[in-house]
Amino acid sequence: MFNWPWKTHVEPSLAALPWQQGLAQPIFTLLTDDERRALVLLAQRFLSQKKLVPLDGVQLDELHKLRIALLFCLPVVKLGFDWLDGFHDVLIYPGPFLTEDNWQDEAGLVHNAPAVQAGQSWTQGPVVLNMSDIQDSFDLSGYNLVIHEVAHKLDARGSGYTSGIPMMPLREVALWERDLRAAMDEITSEVELVGEQASSIDPYAASDPAECFAVLSEYFFSAPDLLVERFPVMYQHLQRFYQQDPLTRMMAISSESA
Numbered sequence: 001m002f003n004w005p006w007k008t009h010v011e012p013s014l015a016a017l018p019w020q021q022g023l024a025q026p027i028f029t030l031l032t033d034d035e036r037r038a039l040v041l042l043a044q045r046f047l048s049q050k051k052l053v054p055l056d057g058v059q060l061d062e063l064h065k066l067r068i069a070l071l072f073c074l075p076v077v078k079l080g081f082d083w084l085d086g087f088h089d090v091l092i093y094p095g096p097f098l099t100e101d102n103w104q105d106e107a108g109l110v111h112n113a114p115a116v117q118a119g120q121s122w123t124q125g126p127v128v129l130n131m132s133d134i135q136d137s138f139d140l141s142g143y144n145l146v147i148h149e150v151a152h153k154l155d156a157r158g159s160g161y162t163s164g165i166p167m168m169p170l171r172e173v174a175l176w177e178r179d180l181r182a183a184m185d186e187i188t189s190e191v192e193l194v195g196e197q198a199s200s201i202d203p204y205a206a207s208d209p210a211e212c213f214a215v216l217s218e219y220f221f222s223a224p225d226l227l228v229e230r231f232p233v234m235y236q237h238l239q240r241f242y243q244q245d246p247l248t249r250m251m252a253i254s255s256e257s258a
Contacts, residue, residue, distance in 0.1 A: 011048060014044040017066045018062065018066070019043075022066040022067045022070055023040070025067065026139045026140045027137075027140060028070065028138075030249040030250055032249070035077060039073055040070070042073035042076065042081050043069035044069075045081050046072055050072075050087075050090060051088060051089050051090065052090050052092060053090065053091045053126075055094075057094060067138065068090070068134060068146065072090075072146060074147065074221060075151065075217065075242060078242065078244055083154055083157060086123075086156060087121075087122075087127055090126060090127050092131055092134070094130065095132040096130050097116070097128070098116060098117075118133045118145055121156075123162065124160070129145060129146065129149065137222075140222050142222055142223035143202070143222065147218050147221050148215065152214050155210055155214070164213040165209070179237060180209055180212055181209070183216065183231045183234050184209070184212050185206075186230075187199065187203060187206040188206045217242075220242065224246040224250055225250060228247050
């Protein structure tokens with residue numbers, strides 16, 4: 001059992017939520033006790049300042065809400081809550097949803113067609129998720145829709161657009177960009193060799209630098225052992241950016257249970 005000495009300093013209705021039950025998910029087991037306490041504080045602030053908007057019949061109970069808040073705050077547990085300042089609303093559909101996809105071909109013609117999306121992060125608006133994929137975002141499989149969309153928000157913070165290069169010291173940008181592109185090339189080569197289904201990293205990461213940053217962020221928090229095996233340099237970049245080290249946490253837990 002955790003002791004929450006700061007409960008008297010937060011809104012009573014938020015402090016009364018079942019936080020220990022919310023933390024009882026594989027992705028949160030990699031955190032130390034102090035990190036979990038810090039995460040809960042951020043999640044309480046998230047629920048007091050952000051709005052979860054269920055759509056098309058989605059039902060959100062207290063446990064759903066706090067677990068979603070915990071996931072949103074996990075990437076910024078060291079960066080600070082202000083890094084989540086790029087949105088207010090979180091729209092939640094029951095499952096993947098249809099959007100209008102626009103793209104320009106090599107001849108300059110603009111095309112429009114419906115596309116199925118698991119989630120979206122509008123650069124000047126809300127985060128859009130679906131409940132089905134949220135429920136699959138608490139394990140250590142490498143997939144995490146919420147962290148993916150949060151990464152897009154962090155990417156766009158300051159510049160207003162996603163480039164795969166979040167805010168960092170200027171001296172680090174060139175090396176980050178070089179190593180991110182190298183990871184994309186390796187993923188592309190692997191897909192060409194073994195096919196998308198057998199790829200060790202989600203092939204979507206090779207589609208665009210912004211998507212690569214978001215996908216690798218998913219692995220950083222939910223499958224750090226796989227990420228460091230495939231792309232150790234990118235793991236180090238992400239470790240410096242997020243100021244977290246999920247692999248060390250995982251190894252410590254493994255040694256304790258051995």
